[in-house]
Amino acid sequence: MTYLGHVRAVVTLGLPLIGGHLAQLAIGLTDTVMLGWFSVEALAAVTLASSYFFVLFLMGSGFGWAVMPLVAAAEAEGDETSIRRSTRMGLWLSIGYAVAVMPALWWSEPILRALGQKPQVAAMAGDYLRIAGWGMFPALLVMVLKSYLAALERTRTVLAIMVIAALVNAAANYALIFGQWGAPRLGLAGAAIASIVTQAVSLIAVVAYTLRALPQHDLFRRLWRPDGEMLARVFRLGLPIGLTSLSETSLFTASALMMGWLGTIPLAAHGIAVQLASTTFMVHLGLSNVATVRAGNAYGRRDREHMARGAAVVTGMSLAMAAATITLFLTIPETLLSLFMDADDPDRPEILAIGVGLLAVAALFQLVDGAQVIALGLLRGVQDTAVPMVIAALAYWAVGIPASYLLGFTFGFDGIGVWLGLVLGLGCAGILLSLRFWRFALPLVGAIPAE
Template identity: 45%
Template sequence: MSDNVAPTVPAPPIPPSLRGWSGEFRATFALAWPLVIAQIAQNALQATDVIMMGWLGPEALAAGTLANSFLMPLFLFGVGVVGAVAPLTAQARGRRDIKAIRRVVRQGFWAAILLAVILAPIVLQIRTVYGWLGQDAALAARAEEYIQIAVLMLAPAMGVIVLRSLLSTFDASRVILVITVGGVIVNALGNYLLMFGNFGLPRLELRGAAIATTLTNLFMLGVMLTYVLRHRRFKRFNILIRFWKPDWPRFREIFRIGSPIGLTVLAEVGLFAAAAILMGRLGTDELAAHAVALQCASLAFMVPLGLGIAATVRVGIAYGRRDPEGIGKAGWTSFMLGTGFMAVSALSFILLGPAIVAIFLDPRLAENQNALVLAAAYLAIAGLFQLVDGAQVVAAHALRGLSDTKVPMFMAILGYWCVGLPVAWLMGFVLDLRGVGIWLGLAAGLAFVAVLLVGRFAMRERLGLLERIA
């Protein structure tokens, strides 16, 4: 199909603004729940690597952790940039414009390739950078072994995000879930075979883990691409036709919308990395307790994150359809679902904290007692910021559906680094609240960002965010 032809793609038969709140609730929930489970499965994929690296021994686990600590922030920046494909394809669906969808996806692949080419040389400097930071030379060398292969996963992994955005736009989130779960299985099997040399294969240890990670992303990209190219609902988009043909306006649009998303992700990841460094200054028990509480909070966060992705799609579709009422219903429905779940998780963390942390640290061991008490205290504070954490992520994603990412980026940087981190330092070290103070600082930063982002979405018309559909 030529790019000069602009057929239309059927929009949802009844606009959300005409179906009422219950219809929007059903549409959002149907789109979101597979995305939530897929996010949890994505976490399981990373957890599988950590567990199986641990089977190799503490040195391998430490080296793998160093490698991923260096790789993931850069990778997540790239994910944020190509994530701009989601609101752009959703808006195109609202306008019923097949040509725009095809071109956005195609330029999304271009962006993924360019970002991989730019980021790869930076990632490969891991040994040099850790040398400057005074990291153990032997661990840095082993981390470099992993990175030299894992760097190959950048392009396919970001390509997966491009296709996930397209599939989410057309409510095919169950396909995303199935393929992600398949990726977890492929990754675990690859680790088992290549890390440990089972079934006659060479024992490659960390290199084996890197190969498995790369193959897993290639597998997920291949399956998603095959589905999109062959399924009757998606093959009409012909996303690879004239793949070499540039569309510079849309290419620039992806970076214009996506770069602030990537920087927002970096700001948040950086805040929690800085909190871990501060915890490390307090002692081993504090750092271990922090890791446990953060793992629990991260797991709960997958629910509003999945709902946020759904909000981007639902708001984007309404925005493309020039439906201001539908935009409001889509955004507030996701917001209510996200904060409702986080209220439940907050109560769980506050009331069941000791029982939850006992899953991670054996309460029968005397050396774990202090860490258990600290972890339960941190988890209780994590419960307090569950509501604002859910609110800020859903609001940010709803604004992305309006292609509004630059101002939210500045709000996030301001909240995380000018409020959250200073408050954590003040309360943790100046007021001597130690780990509790650091967690209160995290809560303050998240609350500040949540108020700004929710307020911005609530005032979207007054702030001129809907001018393009007026």
């Protein structure tokens, strides 16, 4: 396939995935925007609670991510049995993980207070998580089934389901946060209930589609039957992916905790800036999913040349997106930040002043953030997850988090310093993971015999 052919294939597969990720992000984005209109305290609390929830969610989503390369490789080999087995065991592991982390969600308030958060914000975040935490079950199951569908290149279906979910979330948020359409005015609790409703609707939709469109895979027939060999395989592949996601997310969660030490206003500004950076990151994440699927297919065929060309194309597209994002963050930061605040909010000028500086730093890490997630996607496609996990842990925990603390507090750069630590951690990961794929993983592809 020519480079232009790869571009067309990436666009065809990637645009629905990017749209699906943006729709998924819209769920959290809607919480942030509407609670920002509700009160600064509620915005600070949901910023903290969302960071806490997604640390646990992304750790568990490793089993869902593991399904994607396994199904993609099995599809290339025409092995429908392995498609069914790997997806089922991904569902098993996701349910088990959700059960294991429920206590941490239920008793989040004392944990957040022990981490140095202000008592009022920790209490509000705890109230939110005691409700929203139950959404962990449907959210992880949806992740597995979305990965299954994406690996089969049914990405438009993933997009449609996530758009429906985002619309449901927006309507439920508006009704339950502000007490519209006859619903009670529940504020933060309303946002939590809306999130659960949204995840449940997503799960019902994706299960219904799978039953109707892919009956030959029989995913849910005798779902209760164990499959020890495949369970172990998904676990071995998924645990490092989950720990890698935990490493990166913990970097951003640590930054949220540090911003919380600086006060409610800096934490609120951080929440808005993170949402903006996360929105643009969804494009890179969608391209990373494309990289996993296409690399997984090439891996199943042991086609090194096809994989190399596809990897070059998806990396180049990520760099182009990063350049566009940098331009936006540096030229219209106040316009972007204002989308999340009431024009009459008395704290608006201070939040804007802090947020403009944070977005300037966010522009710095666009290139490296895209590079590291694309490299991770490619490595997952060739089922290389253990060493990338170690690289991520070193980059984020040994470089990023200490640098954030030193620059933010020891050297007194406050929020800007905390975010500069993010740049250093992401930059280290981007360089090392890219080297891992191009110098080590890719040259081995043609040398590995088909199973």
